[in-house]
Amino acid sequence: MILTLAFRNLFHDRIRLAVTLIGILFSIVLVAVQLGLYLGASKMITSNIDHANADLWITVYGAKSFEDGGMLLTSRERHQALATPGVKAVIPLIVRFAEWRKPEGGSTRVVLVGTDAEDGGLEPFDLVEGSWEDIKAPEAIAVDRTYFNELGIKGVGDTAQIANGRVRIRAVTDGVRSFTQSPYAYTTLNRARALFGDGDGTTFYLVQTVPGADVKQVQQDLVNRLEGAEVLTKEEFRDRSLKQWLFRTGAGVALIGGALLGILVGTVIVAQTLYSSTKDHLGEFATLRALGSSSGYIYKVILAQAGISAIVGYILGISIALIILVLSHNTALPMVMTPALAFWLFTLTVGMCAISALSAIMKVTKIDPAVVFNK
Amino acid sequence: MIDQPQPVLEAIDIVKELGSGAGKVRAVKGASLALVPGELTLLMGPSGSGKTTLLSILGCILSSTSGSLRVAGTETSNLDSEELADLRRKHMGFIFQSYNLFPTLTALENVRIALDVRGQKGFAASNRCEEVLRDVGLAHRLRSYPGNLSGGEQQRVAVARAIASSPSIVLADEPTAALDGENGHAVMALLARIAKEQKRSVLAVTHDPRTLSYADRVVRIEDGRIVGEERRPDGLDAPEIADLTKRRKAHG
Incomplete structure (x- = not known):
């Protein structure tokens, strides 16, 4: 019933659900593109080093x-x-x-x-x-x-x-x-x-x-x-090249900064919509409390709402990110998507939604079940 | 000699103060009440008499300022909110004036959620919910949403939700207030039947005189104090007990 209630609460107000999903989708696409470009840039920077058959690199100092x-x-x-x-x-x-x-x-x-x-x-x-x-x-x-x-x-x-x-x-x-x-x-x-x-x-x-x-x-x-020469392992030379192009030039910082901005925007939008959804259903949560539900049961309903939003938002977001991935294939800076990045993005989405649920949970914690008698 | 049933709920000298400082109000002033199985008790009084506050305290939803409340032998005064919720879960069912059904859940799901919070899931729980909904005459409305039910039907769903877990105590807040005469009588008849046939303690807060005919006992509250209690004598029917109540009041 927790999932049923969470699902119905979400889909009851479709406009708010759409806002939530757009927030997650925007966040996932932005983070996926930024990190995909970061990986793409990293791959470009290190591709020759990775393909070279060398244990050590001798360079000038x-x-x-x-x-x-x-x-x-x-x-x-x-x-x-x-x-x-x-x-x-x-x-x-x-x-x-x-x-x-x-x-x-x-x-x-x-x-x-x-x-x-x-x-x-x-x-x-x-x-x-x-x-x-x-x-x-x-x-x-x-x-x-x-x-x-x-x-x-x-x-x-x-x-x-x-x-x-x-x-x-x-x-x-x-x-x-x-x-x-x-x-x-x-x-x-x-x-x-x-x-x-x-x-x-x-x-x-x-x-x-x-x-x-x-x-x-x-x-x-x-x-x-x-x-007057330096001797670097393959990993050290990779790191040095990445540091030079991604961080000394600021390109990597911009990409990571964009990804962080995406996470922040997504968290704020999801937190806001979950909070307002919880506020609208406060009477129902108070009824649940009066019926004897534990606080944990109500938290689970809110977390389930966050989880459902995360899964639907992730599927939509990653689909759009994959379309962008295909479109970027022949550009000068192609995006890269790896199974690890896709999994990490899913974890990030779920984490972001769980954090977003905190404000709603804090609101619910203060429910006075006695309000059920004042309606 | 007939054995006196043990009370499942016993409140002694309950006091409840609301607000603080100069705005502090004593809503309940030393009320004592016991509920025994198999009895439908009405708690009647005018608006502002403290009946809903007392009901909230008896239902372990509100804590009293002082006094003792024992539910199924457990003293509640030192329990925290989770322990009180546990007590409600194990021993109580609630019926609210505004039904408080979940608008996004069907009638069946509204009843199921009351079992779900008690950890009762699966087919057995589902079958039990269907059984109680049939029992309250809603076999044909199992999959209807509250918005598609009449007021009387919604209140019957609420009754089904309250009794689905077979609680020993059913507490109802103005169960007929939002209903027309026919539906009001139907709901009260249902509560009376639950008390009698299932040996539950039913307490209904009301100021609706139509409900008197169904009561085994009427407890009157005024200005936060219990001011009278009438028990239906054996063989006395509903209009008679209503008349008796009126006459007793007229004579102080």
Whole structure:
């Protein structure tokens, strides 16, 4: 009967129910979009780090992120690293911003990634046209199809100019977005060096350890050997890149702030509507009390109302969020929804509604059952 | 010799003060009353005489300022609100002047909720609710909402709700006040039947003289004090007890 009464109380006043559901829906959509964008941004920022086959990253001191590695390392650091116990391989990786001159005129910035896949470090991922072998061809480069317009190209075979040389599109990735809005362009290590005229300089060294090696110990040994360089685990480098782009730029704070605002607005709307619903049904709750119901029974009715609102509001909210997810798929900043985020949003909705029920419960706590005789 | 039944509710020297400071009012001034099974008692008095306040105290809804109230052998003066609710749940059924039905629940659900708060659920509870609704003549209205029922039917649902859990005490506040003559008589006949056939103590607060004919006992309250009590002599019918009451009052 608790659920029946809660359900009827809610659906008795459909306008108020609509306001409650819109409040929850608005809140869920806002939180889902904000956190979905946050996850999407995080995925973009760390995708190259996650796809790299490296236990440790050697960077120049103070490197801020994958895209902003700072000064170049030399082959000296590579030899020192290779001489460190527990190190199996040290793979160079070039990552630098570069000027992309469009075939029809105009220019934009790209992040040029120079990597040799046969080294086992980082190879272009999510290729939908062409292969790594194609990228090894003279002038070859791979870009993501999302950025064709921005790069002034139509697809495989088109040419452009990067820094000092001409490049030709030989492979295409799908879904490899850049948080900096400067598209990633993948080519071989030597071509990247040639385009920049950097000699044997490199932005990062990817360190692979021998099986069974203590990665932390290898990291410490490398730190002791390499002056002026930093040695970071994959997780540390991910965190540093995320911190740089999401928090130093304020983008992440804005996204999380938006999510918090959504939670706040949803809580206030649900609390307000639940409170007014409880106030309208106060006579009925007083009757229940007079009939001998415990306070707990009445609290359960109110919490059930909050719970039903949460479930219906969540289903509506997550449905709209999923539509936005699909629509955002081909944009520069796609939203991400994971089962964990969906579950977390459900927990958040239920929690938000339960907190919202507190004001109604406090109102009901003060019920004087004697009012049943004054009606 | 006939055994005197033990009271299921016993109030001794109940005093209730309402308000505070200069606005303090003594609504009940030392009322004593006992309810025994199988009896329909009317508590009658003019408006403002304290009858509803006394009913609230007897129903463990309001606490008295002083005096003793025992319900089913339990002294209530030191009980907190949850313990009082527990006592109401176990021993009492209530009927209200305005019926106080849940407008969003059907007649059957309105009765079921009274069992639900007592932890009685499932088919057995549902069957019991149907049984009492049939008993009060509402077998054809089980799934009707209060808004679609007449006043008399609503009050009969309220009676069914009050007796569904088989409480030993049924307390009614002006049960006929909102009803026309026919429905008022029907509800009083029902309460009298409940008292007699199911051996319950029924106390009805009323100022409706139509109800007198159904009473086993009439307790009069004026200005917060019990001023008289008449018991229907064996063999005396309703008009006679009403007349007796009038004559006693005229003679002081």
